[in-house]
Amino acid sequence: MNEFADTTFAAPKRRFNWLFAIGVTIVAGVTLLALIGPYIGPYDPTLTTPRVSVPPPSLSEIPGLLFGSFSNTLEHPPHWMGTDSSGYDVFSRVIAAPRTDLTIALAANFVSLGIGAVLGLLAGYFRNWGTELLMRVSDVLQSFPVFISAMVLVALAGRSMGNIVLALALVYTPIYIRLTRAEVLQKKVAGYVEAARAMGTPEIAIAFRHVLPNSMTPALIQSSVTIGFAILLTSGLSFVGAGVRPPTPEWGLSISTGANQIILGEWWPSVFPGIAISITVFGFAVLGNALEERYE
Amino acid sequence: MLKYVSRRVGVGLLQLLALTIAVFFIIRLLPADPVARLVGMNASPEAYAQAEQQLGLHRPLLTQLGVYLGFDPEIAPGLIQASLGVSWVTGEPVLKEIGTFLPVTLQLVTLAFVFAFVLSVPIGMAGALNPGGGADKGVFVYSLFAGSQPEFWWGLLLIYLCFFQWGIAPAPLGLLSPLTSAPEPITGFLLVDAVLRGRFDVLHEALSHLVLPVICLSFVVSGPIIKMIRQNMMRALQSDFILYGRSIGLPKKRIGRYALRAAMAPSMTIIGILYGFMLSGAVLIESVFSLNGIGQYAIRSVLNFDYPAIQGVVLVIAAVSLVIYLLLDLIQAAIDPRIVY
Numbered sequence: 001m002n003e004f005a006d007t008t009f010a011a012p013k014r015r016f017n018w019l020f021a022i023g024v025t026i027v028a029g030v031t032l033l034a035l036i037g038p039y040i041g042p043y044d045p046t047l048t049t050p051r052v053s054v055p056p057p058s059l060s061e062i063p064g065l066l067f068g069s070f071s072n073t074l075e076h077p078p079h080w081m082g083t084d085s086s087g088y089d090v091f092s093r094v095i096a097a098p099r100t101d102l103t104i105a106l107a108a109n110f111v112s113l114g115i116g117a118v119l120g121l122l123a124g125y126f127r128n129w130g131t132e133l134l135m136r137v138s139d140v141l142q143s144f145p146v147f148i149s150a151m152v153l154v155a156l157a158g159r160s161m162g163n164i165v166l167a168l169a170l171v172y173t174p175i176y177i178r179l180t181r182a183e184v185l186q187k188k189v190a191g192y193v194e195a196a197r198a199m200g201t202p203e204i205a206i207a208f209r210h211v212l213p214n215s216m217t218p219a220l221i222q223s224s225v226t227i228g229f230a231i232l233l234t235s236g237l238s239f240v241g242a243g244v245r246p247p248t249p250e251w252g253l254s255i256s257t258g259a260n261q262i263i264l265g266e267w268w269p270s271v272f273p274g275i276a277i278s279i280t281v282f283g284f285a286v287l288g289n290a291l292e293e294r295y296e
Numbered sequence: 297m298l299k300y301v302s303r304r305v306g307v308g309l310l311q312l313l314a315l316t317i318a319v320f321f322i323i324r325l326l327p328a329d330p331v332a333r334l335v336g337m338n339a340s341p342e343a344y345a346q347a348e349q350q351l352g353l354h355r356p357l358l359t360q361l362g363v364y365l366g367f368d369p370e371i372a373p374g375l376i377q378a379s380l381g382v383s384w385v386t387g388e389p390v391l392k393e394i395g396t397f398l399p400v401t402l403q404l405v406t407l408a409f410v411f412a413f414v415l416s417v418p419i420g421m422a423g424a425l426n427p428g429g430g431a432d433k434g435v436f437v438y439s440l441f442a443g444s445q446p447e448f449w450w451g452l453l454l455i456y457l458c459f460f461q462w463g464i465a466p467a468p469l470g471l472l473s474p475l476t477s478a479p480e481p482i483t484g485f486l487l488v489d490a491v492l493r494g495r496f497d498v499l500h501e502a503l504s505h506l507v508l509p510v511i512c513l514s515f516v517v518s519g520p521i522i523k524m525i526r527q528n529m530m531r532a533l534q535s536d537f538i539l540y541g542r543s544i545g546l547p548k549k550r551i552g553r554y555a556l557r558a559a560m561a562p563s564m565t566i567i568g569i570l571y572g573f574m575l576s577g578a579v580l581i582e583s584v585f586s587l588n589g590i591g592q593y594a595i596r597s598v599l600n601f602d603y604p605a606i607q608g609v610v611l612v613i614a615a616v617s618l619v620i621y622l623l624l625d626l627i628q629a630a631i632d633p634r635i636v637y
Contacts, residue, residue, distance in 0.1 A: 019437065136314075137314075139311060140311055140314040140315050140318060141318075143311055143312075143315055143614050143617070143618070144315065144319075144610065144614065145572070145573075145575065145576030145610060145613040145614060145617070146573060146576060146577070147576040147577045147579055147580075148576040148579065148591070148594050148598075148609060148610060148613065149576075149610065151579070151594065151595070151598055152323060152594075152598050152606055152610070153322070153326070155328075155598040155599060155601075156323055156326040156327075156328040156598070156601065157326045157327065157328070158327065158328075228444055229444075232444070232446055235446060236446070236448065236577075236579075236580050239448055239580060239583075240579060240580065240583055240595050241595070241599065242595075242598060242599075252446075255446075255448070255449055255452065258452075259452055259584070262452050262455060262456050262460070263455060263456075263459065263460060263467070263468070264460070265456070265460050265461075267456045270449065270452050270453075271452075271453065271456075274446060274449035274450075274452070274453065277446045277449065278444075278445055278446065278449070281444040281445070281446070282440065282441050282444045282445075284444070285440045285441075285443060285444040286440055289440060
């Protein structure tokens with residue numbers, strides 16, 4: 001090995017990427033839970049049980065409970081993650097929550113991606129005072145403090161899922177405008193654009209039919225990261241009381257319900273949903289990173 | 297240089313003005329009724345009208361904006377008169393209230409960043425010096441993991457472990473216990489004031505309450521900082537001047553130092569962005585530890601529909617972020633001789 005081996009930009013070797021596999025597994029798992037999570041839990045995630053503040057079973061009790069729940073000899077299905085101080089089954093809520101969190105995150109991401117890509121395309125392809133103004137507006141939007149703005153928007157507009165989606169979309173759109181515009185600026189001088197123009201294709205058609213599809217890569221890669229952060233933001237909003245309303249199953253809301261008890265030692269209502277957020281957002285970050293390495 | 301700074305400040309002021317106007321209209325166009333929130337749902341129409349009058353909400357929108365910006369000083373002082381208006385809930389000037397809450401947050405976030413930065417530089421470098429090695433992979437996975445964590449949850453977890461289980465941390469109930477008298481403010485920053493007044497008992501108490509929140513915040517921000525330093529360090533190590541340094545046989549340590557300096561400058565940008573992000577993101581950790589910072593002031597204002605306070609918080613945080621970006625850009629120019637304004 002010569003001394004300067006690390007000074008060349010060698011293409012990374014294509015081999016099995018553990019990290020990528022982990023990311024895909026996590027994202028696929030959460031997506032599956034978003035589809036079927038609310039139906040497979042032992043309890044209805046939005047109804048309380050008469051048993052409050054039940055701690056989760058200890059490790060030594062788990063085999064017995066598993067056997068019991070398969071042979072139907074228990075009085076009631078076990079509370080795998082305990083119950084919180086109102087009697088909600090923590091496990092049922094944790095696996096039902098992706099329906100809420102992932103829906104909000106995906107919707108917010110794709111609304112802002114759609115709007116951002118179109119505006120970014122226009123701003124990059126047609127340079128005039130109108131698109132210049134658009135970029136200045138986008139600058140102003142980007143200088144909004146993210147968390148507090150989202151909190152203000154949701155609290156004043158009403159704490160519904162739709163409003164959370166719109167608030168998140170508003171703070172994420174400038175990122176997509178910027179990413180798409182930068183890519184369009186590079187792609188609009190490509191040979192295929194010249195060719196299309198020579199054939200007499202109208203400019204607007206060149207922009208949407210040829211430049212846009214070729215400029216989407218950075219925005220699509222960013223999506224994975226944005227979805228992860230949108231989940232963090234959604235749960236953070238619920239945590240401060242400016243997110244979805246109880247009893248909607250949502251991870252941040254569950255953490256917030258348990259937060260007052262944790263100081264008294266009742267850890268399970270907060271710890272389990274937190275682990276779920278932690279793993280999920282990590283999964284999206286890993287996936288986003290792997291995509292970035294592969295396509296950039 | 298001076299020209300560059302004044303241009304940046306000018307653009308920044310314009311941006312803040314646009315932001316103020318945008319926020320002003322956005323919160324008034326949303327379907328919230330601050331008057332009803334203030335007088336209660338069952339108030340008589342007369343009481344409602346009187347409250348509306350008191351808040352100035354009976355005036356046309358543009359007049360309200362004019363008052364807020366300070367074009368009608370005979371009605372109430374506005375931005376031009378250096379006033380952010382009066383809180384609808386407490387009746388105190390918003391600027392004064394923010395002045396007591398903001399230092400808590402600045403203190404917390406700054407400590408967290410200093411701590412995170414000091415930890416991240418050696419870790420990021422360790423990864424970059426041997427790309428693809430075991431240490432590098434570990435560093436990389438750590439940075440992805442830390443950067444995607446819900447810090448408020450880690451705060452709760454640490455409270456459970458350190459306060460409830462092990463009893464090594466104080467209760468998460470603010471910076472000082474109710475029995476401790478705070479020193480007379482000089483700067484507004486409790487830690488600084490405690491030192492200036494010679495109150496080392498207060499300093500010790502405040503620091504012990506800050507340990508857990510600072511650990512949580514710095515853990516979360518260390519992720520992207522390490523990622524950035526690692527990436528910039530790798531790029532710097534591959535650049536021509538390092539190749540030249542190697543070819544003339546400079547010692548490894550010296551090459552590392554040069555590369556670090558070149559890697560530091562672009563890392564400043566991410567720190568600026570993260571700092572601005574954290575000023576508003578600290579809301580969560582502040583409320584977990586009841587620190588009474590700007591974030592909790594924001595929550596209180598938002599839940600009470602206190603429009604002047606909401607506008608003030610957004611404006612002040614955006615302004616502080618812009619100042620931080622500018623300062624870091626100047627630091628960047630100071631470390632990196634290749635940057636010329």
